[in-house]
Amino acid sequence: MTIGEHLQEFHGLPVFEFWNAYGRSAKAAGAVPPEPGSVAWRIAVYPYESDESWEDAFARFLDAVDTSGVRALIVGAWSDAYDSGPEAVIGALVAARDRLPALRAVFLGDMMMEECEISWINQGDVTPLLAAFPLLEELGVRGGTGLEFPAVRHERLRKLVVQTGGMPAAAVRGVAASDLPALVHLDLWLGTSDYGGDAEAGDLEPFFAGDRLPALKYLALRNSEIQDEVCARLASAPVVARLEVLDVSMGVLTDDGATALLTGQPLTHLKKLDLHHNYLSAALRTRLRETLEPAGVEVDLDPDDADSDEEEDGTVWRFVAVGE
Structure with a gap:
């Protein structure tokens, strides 16, 4: 893409x-x-x-x-x-x-x-x-090369979107350390290390805690090659309980990450769980739908079949949706 x-x-x-x-x-x-x-x-x-x-x-x-x-x-x-x-x-x-x-x-x-x-x-x-x-x-903001976001405080900002094929860890940490009391919608495309996306799950800890984002309702930490690890942290993250939308789409999400989400804290309060562009098995897709959709959660699993991740010689290739 x-x-x-x-x-x-x-x-x-x-x-x-x-x-x-x-x-x-x-x-x-x-x-x-x-x-x-x-x-x-x-x-x-x-x-x-x-x-x-x-x-x-x-x-x-x-x-x-x-x-x-x-x-x-x-x-x-x-x-x-x-x-x-x-x-x-x-x-x-x-x-x-x-x-x-x-x-x-x-x-x-x-x-x-x-x-x-x-x-x-x-x-x-x-x-x-x-x-x-x-x-x-x-x-x-679109583009991650040379991106800087030193920690700030802003009283009125309600929506922050950063689209990258690779978001520098320093910029991720700067957003995470910012005080944004009015922020309702946060969307970060973390990207791949091939294009400068060197953040680790630990850099996202302030988002998981949510202390600096008391109004947050929409959290997207996506387009990441560490999507499984992100989901594992989200499974017990305090911020999830007050979200309406959780978006972990566009990344290298496998059964490990989705299972962590399902076996962690309840997600039935969400309005939407976005997992589109993923590497999930048919069994996991069925489990997600059967667990969440009866509770009224919109589950985006597009495409209906898992993205191809294996060549004829058995080599496995998995990519974020947006890299270069």
Whole structure:
């Protein structure tokens, strides 16, 4: 699986592409943009069309739109994202904070594979966005190379999504050490060691305890090659008892991890258990359904048959859903 399309919705709003729909040529033709707060504005640059920098495109956006009502911004491709981090992009957003008083959501790095593979996207320290926007409710980040997330406290953040093919352990520990009292939804793609995902289950212990995340209802620790070990820890993790959704999908999940979940603390209070992309036997799939679905738990086991993990010569290959 790869990232094959841009975000179509963000923060509950449809995405509106600034460059294509209200760029230089569209503006000259008299195009009228939507109401500022009715869409999530996506700003990106396309080197094959222009040598404009992302910061220059953002400056055009600030001039063209009444940004006092903008609620959500999506940062698409910036120049040479496979070579350069988003420091200038983040700097431009921070510098414009007074012109974005209604901003509640930012997604940094909405690029599909043709623009930059997920593990080629260079990131950096993304926490200046949280410091600059104390009313921010949602932050999404795609790309793990060079990603930094030193521990922070943020009073209003409700949703944090970090999509990587390999999330550095230091960044995982930084999120885990952060105080996020309003956070309801946490989604981390931990990835594989082949692309820098070097976190161990012990680095996730603060998530299992949940002390710094008192409002958490949705926990996704997924796309991991240590999915079995994650599930073994979750089997007795205090945080699970107050979750509505537990997502351990997209990783190398085998019968060992699923059995640990089933034989641990009860899961019948969950609204959903997401296990899609897995390496489970037919017997374990049946057991999961028979144990949880009668209690009203939605169990996502897609696909219905276990992913193929054995070659003709007996070699076993198991992969996370999103790596490179």
